Amino acid sequence: MDIRNKIHEYMNEYIKLWPFSGIVTVVKSGEVIFNENYGMANIEHSVPMTEKTKFRISSLTKAITCMGIMILKERGMLDTSDDIRTIFHDYPELDEGITIHHLMTHTSGLSSNFSVADPYLMLGKRLCTHEEVFDTFKDMPLEFEPGKGWSYCYFGYYLLGVIIERVSGQSFREFIKENIFKPLEMKDSGLDEYIEILPNKASGYYASDENLICCDIDTKSTFSAGAIYSTAEDMLLWDKALYTEKLVSKKTMDEIFTPYKYNYGYGWIIDRNFNRKRARHSGGGSWGNGYNHQFQRYIDDEITILVLSNYGFSSSFNINENIGKIIFNEEYSMPSRPEAFELDLNIYDSYTGVYEENGAKIEVKRDKENLYFVKEFAKQGCKWKMPIYPISENKFHHMWIDQEYSIGKDDSGELRFNGIKKIS
Structure with a gap:
């Protein structure tokens, strides 16, 4: 080919x-x-x-x-x-x-x-x-x-x-x-x-x-x-x-x-x-x-x-x-959808809360089995709701677009969402 x-x-x-x-x-x-x-x-x-x-x-x-x-x-x-x-x-x-x-x-x-x-x-x-x-x-x-x-x-x-x-x-x-x-x-x-x-x-x-x-x-x-x-x-x-x-x-x-x-x-x-x-x-x-x-x-x-x-x-x-x-004849993978990971929702609940830095605000939330986060620019009143599913204990993927997100602790033990610090 x-x-x-x-x-x-x-x-x-x-x-x-x-x-x-x-x-x-x-x-x-x-x-x-x-x-x-x-x-x-x-x-x-x-x-x-x-x-x-x-x-x-x-x-x-x-x-x-x-x-x-x-x-x-x-x-x-x-x-x-x-x-x-x-x-x-x-x-x-x-x-x-x-x-x-x-x-x-x-x-x-x-x-x-x-x-x-x-x-x-x-x-x-x-x-x-x-x-x-x-x-x-x-x-x-x-x-x-x-x-x-x-x-x-x-x-x-x-x-x-x-x-x-x-x-x-x-x-x-x-x-x-x-x-x-x-x-x-x-x-x-x-x-x-x-x-x-x-x-x-x-x-x-x-x-x-x-x-x-x-x-x-x-x-x-x-x-x-x-x-x-x-x-x-x-x-x-x-x-x-x-x-x-x-x-x-x-x-x-x-x-x-x-x-x-x-x-x-x-x-x-x-x-x-x-x-x-x-x-x-x-x-x-x-x-x-x-x-x-x-x-x-x-x-x-x-x-x-x-x-x-x-x-x-x-x-x-x-x-x-x-x-x-x-x-360039390098090894590549065909597009695929990451498989869902069975995450303990108690772990997810420890991630929920507000993350804020440099004017950007993210709120990680859960509605029963539905996981999502809301991205907000407060001074503009702009909000985007992003439905996600777990693909590992600290990685999540958007439900229908090709984007991945991470939630985890940094070297000082503070939780961060894609690098943004959790404040509450």
């Missing part, structure tokens, strides 16, 4: 067991060897998924933002070693010693602690101004000295977009359009605006109890950290360009794909998988976001695996990983 048929077999079995909606594409040396659409772009209006479907690509935006910075660097308009206070004279609150390089590699020490403000501050249907975003984060203390630690930082990538605007004299939207999308003929990509009528735009969905729910969000205020929309076709044009010098020189491209602290480059995680160099990034996947993407590029092999999904709960990483195993 050839690779294409093996991937078909894997995906056909997967969608028999688990809900999935999106596009799966595999490219080898510039040739598309697998490309299939699954599910609906919009369930309410029965709109099918196609290669023209526009997805909010969320954090896949970050690599495009970094490319914009590197284009300006090649033009001599900035340097990645520049202290950001030389650009933000009007914000003396920003700490000294933070460079553009630190922003791109998540080593700035800047905080993105949304629990201080609002976990969905950037996803509400109100466009936040730069000033409002700055006012939210600028006075927060550094988490660590710039360059000495690593923490995934939304605010740092927001600053990169503002830097592009201040240095280029153009809006972020226009600069990316003129310098990346137009040269690459990415005609179906842009900066998402909630009020704009955008043909072929996918709606995002999540899960609550036994139902799919529509995620009523706006990503425009995530700006250069996550507000770009694109299609599978356009993302392949982007992928193809990254093997060329069409946007920047090979030297600059090598800099982009150099792993720094925690293997993070400029908008990419650079690691090794199957003993091969890989550049990858996820997009979406947070609670209620409605999208879950995985873009993986095996650079030396010129193989790209792209999974775009408008189900925020999709296991896009696992799908991508198993397709990689098929392609």
Whole structure:
């Protein structure tokens, strides 16, 4: 059986067991060897998924933002070693010693602690101004000295977009359009605006109890950290360009794909998988976001695996990983549903209670034989009920989506739900 048929077999079995909606594409040396659409772009209006479907690509935006910075660097308009206070004279609150390089590699020490403000501050249907975003984060203390630690930082990538605007004299939207999308003929990509009528735009969905729910969000205020929309076709044009010098020189491209602290480059995680160099990034996947993407590029092999999904709960990483195993002739397992474990409900009852950290609240509950937890963002009033069943004494699986959860004690003996501490 050839690779294409093996991937078909894997995906056909997967969608028999688990809900999935999106596009799966595999490219080898510039040739598309697998490309299939699954599910609906919009369930309410029965709109099918196609290669023209526009997805909010969320954090896949970050690599495009970094490319914009590197284009300006090649033009001599900035340097990645520049202290950001030389650009933000009007914000003396920003700490000294933070460079553009630190922003791109998540080593700035800047905080993105949304629990201080609002976990969905950037996803509400109100466009936040730069000033409002700055006012939210600028006075927060550094988490660590710039360059000495690593923490995934939304605010740092927001600053990169503002830097592009201040240095280029153009809006972020226009600069990316003129310098990346137009040269690459990415005609179906842009900066998402909630009020704009955008043909072929996918709606995002999540899960609550036994139902799919529509995620009523706006990503425009995530700006250069996550507000770009694109299609599978356009993302392949982007992928193809990254093997060329069409946007920047090979030297600059090598800099982009150099792993720094925690293997993070400029908008990419650079690691090794199957003993091969890989550049990858996820997009979406947070609670209620409605999208879950995985873009993986095996650079030396010129193989790209792209999974775009408008189900925020999709296991896009696992799908991508198993397709990689098929392609590289590694051992893989066909999709399966974990068997139920006979758990003593007295043990489960010891797990019930409230777990809370960083603005997220989870309540583990039981109704007779029905086990579930409720995920809540208190400041938004958003709740998701997640029915679960035990697959071991401290591991649980969602009843109908492909997600696993753990409840257990940490080294100090405190109970944690997927890392979140129990408080009562």
